[in-house]
Amino acid sequence: MSSKKTVPYRINLPEELIPKQWYNIRADMKELPDPMLNPGTMKPITSPDELAPIFCYELAKQELDNETRYIDIPEEILNFYKMCRPSPLIRAYCLEKKLGTPAKIYYKFEGNNTSGSHKLNSAIAQAYYAKAQGITHLTTETGAGQWGTALSMACAYLGIDLTVYMVKGSYMQKPFRKSVINTFGANIIPSPSDTTNAGRAILAEMPDTTGSLGCAISEAVEKAVTSENCRYVLGSVLNQVLLHQSIIGLESKAAMEMYDEYPDIIIGCAGGGSNLGGLIAPFMKDKLDGVKNPYFIAVEPASCPSLTRGKYAYDFCDTGKVTPLAKMYTLGCGFIPAANHAGGLRYHGMSPVISKLYHDGYIDEARSYVQTDVFEAAVEFSRAEGILPAPESSHAIRAAIDEALKCKETGEEKTILFGLTGTGYFDMTAYESFHNKTMIDYVPTDAELEEAFSKLPEIK
Amino acid sequence: MSSKKTVPYRINLPEELIPKQWYNIRADMKELPDPMLNPGTMKPITSPDELAPIFCYELAKQELDNETRYIDIPEEILNFYKMCRPSPLIRAYCLEKKLGTPAKIYYKFEGNNTSGSHKLNSAIAQAYYAKAQGITHLTTETGAGQWGTALSMACAYLGIDLTVYMVKGSYMQKPFRKSVINTFGANIIPSPSDTTNAGRAILAEMPDTTGSLGCAISEAVEKAVTSENCRYVLGSVLNQVLLHQSIIGLESKAAMEMYDEYPDIIIGCAGGGSNLGGLIAPFMKDKLDGVKNPYFIAVEPASCPSLTRGKYAYDFCDTGKVTPLAKMYTLGCGFIPAANHAGGLRYHGMSPVISKLYHDGYIDEARSYVQTDVFEAAVEFSRAEGILPAPESSHAIRAAIDEALKCKETGEEKTILFGLTGTGYFDMTAYESFHNKTMIDYVPTDAELEEAFSKLPEIK
Numbered sequence: 001m002s003s004k005k006t007v008p009y010r011i012n013l014p015e016e017l018i019p020k021q022w023y024n025i026r027a028d029m030k031e032l033p034d035p036m037l038n039p040g041t042m043k044p045i046t047s048p049d050e051l052a053p054i055f056c057y058e059l060a061k062q063e064l065d066n067e068t069r070y071i072d073i074p075e076e077i078l079n080f081y082k083m084c085r086p087s088p089l090i091r092a093y094c095l096e097k098k099l100g101t102p103a104k105i106y107y108k109f110e111g112n113n114t115s116g117s118h119k120l121n122s123a124i125a126q127a128y129y130a131k132a133q134g135i136t137h138l139t140t141e142t143g144a145g146q147w148g149t150a151l152s153m154a155c156a157y158l159g160i161d162l163t164v165y166m167v168k169g170s171y172m173q174k175p176f177r178k179s180v181i182n183t184f185g186a187n188i189i190p191s192p193s194d195t196t197n198a199g200r201a202i203l204a205e206m207p208d209t210t211g212s213l214g215c216a217i218s219e220a221v222e223k224a225v226t227s228e229n230c231r232y233v234l235g236s237v238l239n240q241v242l243l244h245q246s247i248i249g250l251e252s253k254a255a256m257e258m259y260d261e262y263p264d265i266i267i268g269c270a271g272g273g274s275n276l277g278g279l280i281a282p283f284m285k286d287k288l289d290g291v292k293n294p295y296f297i298a299v300e301p302a303s304c305p306s307l308t309r310g311k312y313a314y315d316f317c318d319t320g321k322v323t324p325l326a327k328m329y330t331l332g333c334g335f336i337p338a339a340n341h342a343g344g345l346r347y348h349g350m351s352p353v354i355s356k357l358y359h360d361g362y363i364d365e366a367r368s369y370v371q372t373d374v375f376e377a378a379v380e381f382s383r384a385e386g387i388l389p390a391p392e393s394s395h396a397i398r399a400a401i402d403e404a405l406k407c408k409e410t411g412e413e414k415t416i417l418f419g420l421t422g423t424g425y426f427d428m429t430a431y432e433s434f435h436n437k438t439m440i441d442y443v444p445t446d447a448e449l450e451e452a453f454s455k456l457p458e459i460k
Numbered sequence: 461m462s463s464k465k466t467v468p469y470r471i472n473l474p475e476e477l478i479p480k481q482w483y484n485i486r487a488d489m490k491e492l493p494d495p496m497l498n499p500g501t502m503k504p505i506t507s508p509d510e511l512a513p514i515f516c517y518e519l520a521k522q523e524l525d526n527e528t529r530y531i532d533i534p535e536e537i538l539n540f541y542k543m544c545r546p547s548p549l550i551r552a553y554c555l556e557k558k559l560g561t562p563a564k565i566y567y568k569f570e571g572n573n574t575s576g577s578h579k580l581n582s583a584i585a586q587a588y589y590a591k592a593q594g595i596t597h598l599t600t601e602t603g604a605g606q607w608g609t610a611l612s613m614a615c616a617y618l619g620i621d622l623t624v625y626m627v628k629g630s631y632m633q634k635p636f637r638k639s640v641i642n643t644f645g646a647n648i649i650p651s652p653s654d655t656t657n658a659g660r661a662i663l664a665e666m667p668d669t670t671g672s673l674g675c676a677i678s679e680a681v682e683k684a685v686t687s688e689n690c691r692y693v694l695g696s697v698l699n700q701v702l703l704h705q706s707i708i709g710l711e712s713k714a715a716m717e718m719y720d721e722y723p724d725i726i727i728g729c730a731g732g733g734s735n736l737g738g739l740i741a742p743f744m745k746d747k748l749d750g751v752k753n754p755y756f757i758a759v760e761p762a763s764c765p766s767l768t769r770g771k772y773a774y775d776f777c778d779t780g781k782v783t784p785l786a787k788m789y790t791l792g793c794g795f796i797p798a799a800n801h802a803g804g805l806r807y808h809g810m811s812p813v814i815s816k817l818y819h820d821g822y823i824d825e826a827r828s829y830v831q832t833d834v835f836e837a838a839v840e841f842s843r844a845e846g847i848l849p850a851p852e853s854s855h856a857i858r859a860a861i862d863e864a865l866k867c868k869e870t871g872e873e874k875t876i877l878f879g880l881t882g883t884g885y886f887d888m889t890a891y892e893s894f895h896n897k898t899m900i901d902y903v904p905t906d907a908e909l910e911e912a913f914s915k916l917p918e919i920k
Contacts, residue, residue, distance in 0.1 A: 112572045
C-alpha cells in the first residue's frame, strides 16, 4: 500500500512558500550560450553599460549575469506576486479519466489573472526595476496581447506610463485587448505603424502586412531610445525574462514535492521561450546535476518552427535589425510567419538559453503541430477540465494528450507536467474559425525557409 | 499585541474544507417567504409534482423544502467543485492602501473559472440532478452570458444537450460569448427569437426590443415543456439556486474563521439575488440566531431598481407569464429595463428569500448606483487589485469603496466583505463606452414604474 498523500485537484502552495528568489539556470549550464553581439561593432557585449540605452541597469546586469545562481526577489515584487500567486498546480483528473490513460497529468495554470498568462511574472519585475531607476515611461511590443496586458497591469500598479506596439494581425483579431490595456491606463498602437522609422520602412515595403513580433520589437525599441527617461522591456526571449519566469518551475517543483511527485515528462509551448524556460528551470538543474533525468519537450506551431526547422546561428532579435544579435535557433529575422491564432508563438527566433539547451541535447525534443490539431486538443481539454486555454498553451496540451495516449498504449504510468500558460478569453475569433472549419493550417515550404536563411547576417 | 495570524493576500481553503453540504437559509427564517402560486389556478404550490413539468424532481423538492437545514452535496458535484473551488477569499491590501482606509476589505472572488462567475456552483448541481433523472436536454436563459457559459460547461462535463436563450442586447454586446458556449457544445439563440410562441409574440409587439431576462425565461420554459425529455433550469431567483450558492458564504465564513475575522458589513450585487443570497446565507444565520449582527447591503443598478423602487407583491417570474408567481420585490414582469452593461442585473424581480429578508429588515439596506459610478469603481479596483471585474460585480465594489471611504472619515476599522462575482473579460464593449464617455446613465421615471406596476397581477 502506498503511503503517498492523496493529491487534491488543485495544489495551492501556502503564501509563505512562494519562492523568495529566482533561479538562474545559466549558473548551472555546462556550456553557456554564446554572448550577444553589439549590432554596431558585431563584438560580444560584456558590460551592462552597453545595454543601458535600451534596458534599465539592473535588468541589463541580470541579462549578462551567468554566475549568480539565486537572485533575491525584491519585496515590492513579492507583494505583487502575492496578489496573483502562487498559481495552482492542477492534477488533470478529469482529462485523465476522459482519455482513459494510466498517466498522471499535472499542469501549472498561469492563466488565473487578468493578463491571462504567465507574462505578469516578468512584467512586474521589469516595471519595478525601471521605476527604481527613475524611469517614467516604458515601451514594449505584444503579440497575442498577453504581455501587453500584463505590463499595463504592472505599470498601473506602479504608476509608470506605457506604450504598447501590438502585432497588427493580433490587434485586428482581438479588439478587446485594446480596451483592457486602456483600462489599465496604457497606450496601444497596432504595428507596423507610422509612429517610427522602422514601422514606416516596413509599411513602405509591405503595406498589407499583418506584422510580426520582430517588427513590433523594432518599433518599441526605436521609440524607447528616442524618448526621454524611457526604456524598452521585452516579454520573452531574454535571459532576464527566463530568470523571472523561473518562479513557475520553482512553485511547480515545490507543489509536486509536497506529494512526493516528480515529472517524467515536462512539456511547454515555445514562442520566445520564456514560459518553457521558466517551467523547466529547476528540473533542468536536476538534469544538469545528474540527480534526475526528466524528458523535456518544446512545442511550437508548424507555421513558425524555429526549433524544429530553424538554423542555430547568430541573428537579430527584431526585423528592423536595431537590437543586439543572439545565437539562437532562428528562421531569419526577415521571416514573417503566416497569420495564425497563436500570436504569442509567432517569433522568428528562440531564447538563447533554450536554444543552447536544445542544441546540446538537454532539451530532449522539439515538435510542431498545425493549428487544427492544436484546437482539437484545446476543445477536448476545455470540456474535460473546464478551462478555456489560450491557443499558445494549447500546443502544450496537444503534446501532453499525445504523450498520455502513448501511455495508454504501453500501459506506462508516467507523470506528465505541462505549462498551461494562459486562457483564451480574447481568442474567440480563433475558436470561431475552428468551429466554422475555416481555420487554415499553414506550413512554410523549404524554399521559403531557405530564402529567409539566405538573409541571416554573416558573422566572422 | 494582537495574537492574530497574519492574513495572506489570498486565503485558499484546503480541498478537504470545501463544504460537503449546502445550507438552506429557509430552515432558519423567522417567517417564510409566501409560497409560489400556480399560474393556472393561482393557488399555492405545495407539491414538487406541480413543478415537475418544468424542473426535474429533485430540484423541485429543493425548491419547496423549507425545513432541511443542511443538504448533502452529491459526490459527483463535489468532484466538479474541486476542479474550480475553493475560490479564493482575497484581502484587498492594495485597494485599502490606495484608498487610505482603516477598514479591512475582503472579497470572495468567484470569477476564476471559465464561466467567469459564481454561476457554475448551481449550474453543475442543476445539470447533475437532471442527468440523474435521465433528462437528456436542458434549456435556459442567460443575461450577461455567465450563466449560459456556466451551464454549457456543466453540460459538457456531464454530456447533456443544452439550448441557451441569450438576452439579445447582451448577445450583440458580447459576440464572443457565443463562441465560448459553442466551444462547450451548446446551442445559443438570441432572445426574443422566432423559435417560440412567447418570442414571436414579443417580437410582434416590440420588433426592436433588446430583450430582457424575463422574456428569455419565457422562451426557455416554453421550449422545455414542448420538447421531449427536456427540462428548464434557471440561474438565479429560485430557492434551489440560493441553496447551491450558499457554498460561497460557507467558504467565506470558514476562510475568515481561520484568521479570527468576522465581517461587520457584507455587500453583494443583486440581480436575481443568487450571489447575494449565497454569500450572506451563513452570516444571516448568525443574525437570525442572534449570535452576530452584520450589516447587509444589497446593491442594484439604478436602471433596474427592484429592491429600492419596486413593489413587494406577487408577480410572474417571466415576461410571457408562463412561470409560477412569486411574492417578491418587482418592477412588474412587463418592465423591460433600458439596455445597460450589467446584463446579469436586468431582471424585473428579486429572489423571494432575499425579498422577504429585506422586507422584514434582516437585509439592512438596498442601494442603487448609476453605471458610470459603477465603472469608475471598476477601473479603480482593477488598477489596484489587478482583477478586471464584471459590471455586475462592480456594483458591490462601488458600495465597498464607499463604505471604506466612510471608515476613512470616521476612523472606524470596520471589516468589509463583498462578493466579487465575476470577471469582465467579455464586457469590454462596456468598458470601451466608459472610456469613450458614451456611457448613458438611465434611470426610469416614476411614471414609467407606475405604468409597469399597473400591470401587476391581482391576487385575491
